[in-house]
Amino acid sequence: MAAAAAAAAAHVLVFPAPGQGHINCMMHFAAGLVGAGLHVTFLHTDHSLRRLGGAAAAVSPRLRFMSIPDGLPDDHPRAVGDIVELLESLRTNGSVPYRSLLASLVRAGDGGGFPPVTCVVADGSMPFAADVAEEIGVPSLVFRTASACSVLAYLSVHRLFELGEVPFPADGDLDEPVRGVPGMESFLRRRDLPGNFRNCTENQNDPIVQMLIEVTAHNRRARAVVLNTAASMEGPAFAHVAPRMRDVFAIGPLHAMFPVPAAAGSLWRADDGCMAWLDGQPDRSVVYVSLGSLTVISLEQFTEFxxxxxAAGYPFLWVLRPDMVGASQSAAALSEAVAAAEKNNKARVVGWAPQRDVLGHRAVGCFVTHAGWNSTLEAAGEGVPMVCWPFFADQQINSRFVGAVWGTGLDMKDVCDAAVVERMVREAMESGEIRASAQALARQVRQDVADGGSSAAEFERLVGFIKELSMMDRSCKLNSSYSIAE
Structure with missing residues (x-):
């Protein structure tokens, strides 16, 4: 009875950063909390919630969606180059309405069956969200949507500067080994560090690098850090991260543990017709191509791909977002190329696809991907070989793990050449060794997320942790030892 009461009293506000990849995995996380008997308020920005429309309908009476403004004009593009501006606007302009909403939810719930909010799980890239919660007496955790290996690289930034491994000259050898990230000394290269490390100076003044340094320092002070990962994939990296945090939970891949409808967190409307097209293709015959929700390429890069x-000769399904090829490029040339590719039913080009369904389809033989962490986990869970062409942030290091650590695919970073694309696609489609490695990892991941597996056990521990926080006396919350300043 006491355990049931604790679950009923626990109400978690989940607040992702307003990006597709962040919303995706935190939506699965929210579904897991609801499945464990907790109430969840999922907090979007107004802009994201409008884009979701009817797809944001709650799938449980214990899950609801709310939103706050992000402080940017409605017509702001919120594109990949605007990430720092968007997060800063949320911090400076969105924190006041966020504080007001959270305070009201803490005082009395809403009278509609939701108890008062007792815990916040905030995106790790938005430190203010955790800080505001703690300031008004609500215990908070942070959720990092990136891989453990990339978090470890971010934790190692100061060490990399101390060793003189960054910055490195723009014309330097990108294959020079990097020794400053523990556990990766034998395979990490300059080109595998997050792309913005190439732009930083002695003063570490690249805005993305500076944000990563600040975010990671904040995460180390949080009550706990949640990572969407599995011990079978990132055990060594996780072992180096854990001692640097107050507590840390490895609870993924969340999409495999807690499935939700494909449209539930999608800011893009998927072309469901692509599934019928796949139905008409032979087993393992199709190359699936998707570079994620943020990657932007030039017309020249599109042409090489x-x-x-x-030239590789396989049918392919290509996700080509409307905003993906640079706006200054020729729309006519792009349309002509797409039409030519789709002749004879050898290709299908769509604006967005239900990716988890696509990767699980029998016809898909390999995945050409930007190596975003969600995509990497989804391919790993289905045992699909990958060809990785990373764009930014953690994708560079993820792709190195795919090629050099797990052996589940090929790393094509820093190259955009038709001959290389052809060669790597063929190898990923035809290599028995790569496919065997991909399928072996998939079997292990399934064990991790099954009852008794490492991720399932960690999620159970996390739910207990949240329930314990939720039962704390309010005076204890207000006098928490959590420190906002270093």
């Missing part, structure tokens, strides 16, 4: 895919 297209020629390489056609």
């Amino acid at each position: 297209l020629h390489g895919l056609v």
